[in-house]
Amino acid sequence: MTREKMNNLSHIERLCIKKGLKMTGQRRVIAHVLSHAHDHPDVEELYRRASKLDNNISVATVYRTVRLLEEKGILEKHDFGGGRARYEVTEQGTHYHLIDVDTGKVIEFEDPEHIKMIEIMAKKLGFELVQHRLELFGRRIKTEQDS
Amino acid sequence: MTREKMNNLSHIERLCIKKGLKMTGQRRVIAHVLSHAHDHPDVEELYRRASKLDNNISVATVYRTVRLLEEKGILEKHDFGGGRARYEVTEQGTHYHLIDVDTGKVIEFEDPEHIKMIEIMAKKLGFELVQHRLELFGRRIKTEQDS
DNA sequence: ATAGTTGCAAACTATTTGCTTTTGA
DNA sequence: TCAAAAGCAAATAGTTTGCAACTAT
Numbered sequence: 001m002t003r004e005k006m007n008n009l010s011h012i013e014r015l016c017i018k019k020g021l022k023m024t025g026q027r028r029v030i031a032h033v034l035s036h037a038h039d040h041p042d043v044e045e046l047y048r049r050a051s052k053l054d055n056n057i058s059v060a061t062v063y064r065t066v067r068l069l070e071e072k073g074i075l076e077k078h079d080f081g082g083g084r085a086r087y088e089v090t091e092q093g094t095h096y097h098l099i100d101v102d103t104g105k106v107i108e109f110e111d112p113e114h115i116k117m118i119e120i121m122a123k124k125l126g127f128e129l130v131q132h133r134l135e136l137f138g139r140r141i142k143t144e145q146d147s
Numbered sequence: 148m149t150r151e152k153m154n155n156l157s158h159i160e161r162l163c164i165k166k167g168l169k170m171t172g173q174r175r176v177i178a179h180v181l182s183h184a185h186d187h188p189d190v191e192e193l194y195r196r197a198s199k200l201d202n203n204i205s206v207a208t209v210y211r212t213v214r215l216l217e218e219k220g221i222l223e224k225h226d227f228g229g230g231r232a233r234y235e236v237t238e239q240g241t242h243y244h245l246i247d248v249d250t251g252k253v254i255e256f257e258d259p260e261h262i263k264m265i266e267i268m269a270k271k272l273g274f275e276l277v278q279h280r281l282e283l284f285g286r287r288i289k290t291e292q293d294s
Numbered sequence: 295a296t297a298g299t300t301g302c303a304a305a306c307t308a309t310t311t312g313c314t315t316t317t318g319a
Numbered sequence: 320t321c322a323a324a325a326g327c328a329a330a331t332a333g334t335t336t337g338c339a340a341c342t343a344t
Contacts, residue, residue: 022298022343043334058301063334079226083309084333098269101277109272117261118283122245125256127285130248134281136265138274169318171324190308205326210309230334231308 010035012074012089019072029054030065034075034089040106042084080106080135098136157182159221159236166219176201177212181222181236187253189231227253227282245283 012031016023033049041049047062066087069075078086080099095110114134122129159178163170180196194209213234216222225233227246242257261281269276
C-alpha cells in the first residue's frame with residue numbers, strides 16, 4: 001500500500017486539522033496508522049507500520065509527531081514497563097489497564113465508581129485530582145475450559 | 148562523615164544480612180543512605196548521598212545495588228515521570244502516591260478499601276491480582292490559610 | 295513567501311556490561 | 320582461598336536535537 005491509496009481522512013487526521021496542525025504527508029500516514037491501531041504500540045512499532053504505507057518516514061518524525069499529538073491531547077503515553085513508551089488514542093472517559101504478567105497482553109477496562117473513589121481520596125488529602133493512573137498486573141485464573 | 152563514623156547497623160543492612168548478601172563497604176553505605184531516606188531518591192541522588200559518606204563509590208555500583216535490592220524485595224522501583232527510576236524501601240502493605248503537579252512533591256497514603264475494590268475488579272476480568280499501581284496527580288486546594 | 299516540518303546523523307540520558315582488580319566470608 | 324563485587328570506561332537503548340533542505344498554507 002502506498003500513501004496515495006490511503007486517500008480518505010482518518011479520525012486522527014481530522015483531529016489534527018481541528019487543532020490547526022500542518023498536515024504533511026508523514027503526519028497523514030502516522031495519523032492513519034494511529035487511527036487503525038487498536039492496541040498500544042511503541043514508537044518502533046508505529047514506525048514499522050507507517051513505513052509499510054510510506055517508506056519515506058524517519059523515526060525522528062515519529063517521535064516528534066507522537067510528542068506533538070500527546071501535547072495536543074490526541075494521544076496518551078503509557079509506561080507499561082519494558083523501557084519504551086507506548087501510545088494510544090485518547091478516548092473520552094478514563095480507562096484502565098490490566099497487564100497479563102504471563103503474556104504481556106493488555107486488557108482495557110473502565111470503572112466510573114473507581115474514579116469517584118479516588119476523587120474523594122485526593123480531596124481528603126487536600127488535592128484536586130488532575131490526572132491519575134491505575135495499572136493492574138494479574139495472572140489469568142484457570143477455568144474448566146482451559147486445557 | 149566517613150564510612151567509619153557510620154558504625155551501627157542500619158535497618159537495610161540487617162535485611163541484607165538476613166538475605167545472605169555479602170556486605171561490602173559500598174553496600175553498607177548505600178544501605179545506610181536508603182535507611183535514612185524518607186523520600187524517593189533516584190540513582191543519581193543515592194550516589195550523591197552515598198558519596199558524601201564515602202567517596203569510593205561508583206554509580207555503577209549504585210545501579211547494581213538497587214537492582215539487587217529490588218530483586219530481593221527490599222526496595223521498590225517507581226516511575227514518577229522525569230525519565231529516571233526512583234526507589235524507596237519496601238514497606239508492609241501497599242501504599243499509593245499522590246504527586247503534586249505544581250511542586251513535584253510526592254505524598255504517600257494507603258487505602259485498604261481500594262485494594263479490596265481492585266481485587267474484585269481483577270477477578271471480574273478473570274484475573275488474580277499480582278500487583279498494582281495507582282498514582283494520583285493533583286493540585287493543592289487553596290484554603291484560607293494560604294496567603 | 296515563509297514559518298513550520300523533515301531527514302540524517304550526532305548528541306544526550308539513563309542504565310548495563312566486560313574486564314581487570316579488589317575484597318568479604 | 321576464591322566466588323562475588325567494585326571500578327572504570329565502553330556499550331546499549333530510547334529519545335532528542337542541530338542544521339540544511341523541503342513543503343503546506
